[in-house]
Amino acid sequence: MNRAALAHRLTLHVLTDREWSRGRDTVTVARAALEGGATVIQLRDKLASTRELIEQGQALRELTRAYNALLIVNDRVDVAVAVDADGAHVGQDDMPAPLARQILGPQRILGVSAGTLDEALGAIKDGADYLGVGPIFATRGKLDAGPAIGAKLISTLAARFPTPLVAIGGLTATNAPEIIRAGAAGIAVITAVVAADDITAATRELLTTIQAAKQSPQAHP
Numbered sequence: 001m002n003r004a005a006l007a008h009r010l011t012l013h014v015l016t017d018r019e020w021s022r023g024r025d026t027v028t029v030a031r032a033a034l035e036g037g038a039t040v041i042q043l044r045d046k047l048a049s050t051r052e053l054i055e056q057g058q059a060l061r062e063l064t065r066a067y068n069a070l071l072i073v074n075d076r077v078d079v080a081v082a083v084d085a086d087g088a089h090v091g092q093d094d095m096p097a098p099l100a101r102q103i104l105g106p107q108r109i110l111g112v113s114a115g116t117l118d119e120a121l122g123a124i125k126d127g128a129d130y131l132g133v134g135p136i137f138a139t140r141g142k143l144d145a146g147p148a149i150g151a152k153l154i155s156t157l158a159a160r161f162p163t164p165l166v167a168i169g170g171l172t173a174t175n176a177p178e179i180i181r182a183g184a185a186g187i188a189v190i191t192a193v194v195a196a197d198d199i200t201a202a203t204r205e206l207l208t209t210i211q212a213a214k215q216s217p218q219a220h221p
């Protein structure tokens with residue numbers, strides 16, 4: 001997939017998280033998000049056994065194919081390959097990106113987290129296909145996420161590098177437009193979707209706002 005096509009497909013990334021799902025199972029949550037237009041489902045479950053992750057991954061693989069969405073597996077590069085996911089996402093404390101790339105091969109998507117310019121430069125050098133940049137705002141979704149970094153890193157990176165940027169951390173339909181206008185290709189959310197009363201409606205609202213922001217002029221040229 002070329003960069004422009006990937007950037008388009010990264011528009012709205014929904015991370016599953018059973019701790020925020022209010023008792024709804026991961027497949028139910030993902031189906032509702034896909035129904036609302038999520039373009040990526042990231043399987044993220046810090047409590048699951050390897051066997052459970054594989055089962056969830058296989059179910060999500062079938063579901064994401066039916067909705068023409070991407071499936072990314074968080075942390076577990078081996079599980080990503082085992083369930084034939086589109087890719088894997090690794091953070092700064094996870095498997096190093098060059099090793100993840102070796103296991104994923106050249107075709108699967110490799111996403112890498114970056115919270116600083118140095119981390120971003122390293123991830124780009126290591127061949128990340130996209131960067132997960134954040135936490136942009138204060139977040140409830142990751143306890144050890146560290147302080148919010150705001151939109152500056154997004155605008156700096158967008159001005160200098162073609163690698164698609166996915167903003168994460170405290171994103172909502174209210175604050176997503178400014179982040180898209182700063183240069184993010186898409187946004188990634190947990191609580192704004194997974195903890196919503198109506199997951200489909202919350203996803204649809206986010207998608208509509210992101211799409212509108214992508215079409216409006218740059219706030220920070």
Ligand SMILES: Cc1ncc(COP(=O)(O)OP(=O)(O)O)c(N)n1
Pocket residue numbers: 013015042044074075089090091092093094111112113131132133142166168188
């Ligand atoms: C799109 C995206 N961006 C960042 C992250 C965070 O990854 P990481 O820093 O490894 O933290 P965990 O999600 O593993 O807790 C992500 N998952 N997705």
Ligand SMILES: Cc1ncsc1CCOP(=O)(O)O
Pocket residue numbers: 134135138139140141142145168169170171188189190191192
């Ligand atoms: C996984 C992750 N990485 C940085 S912030 C975050 C959590 C995002 O959760 P929310 O969208 O609820 O703020």
Ligand SMILES: [Mg+2]
Pocket residue numbers: 074075089090091094
């Ligand atoms: Mg991780």
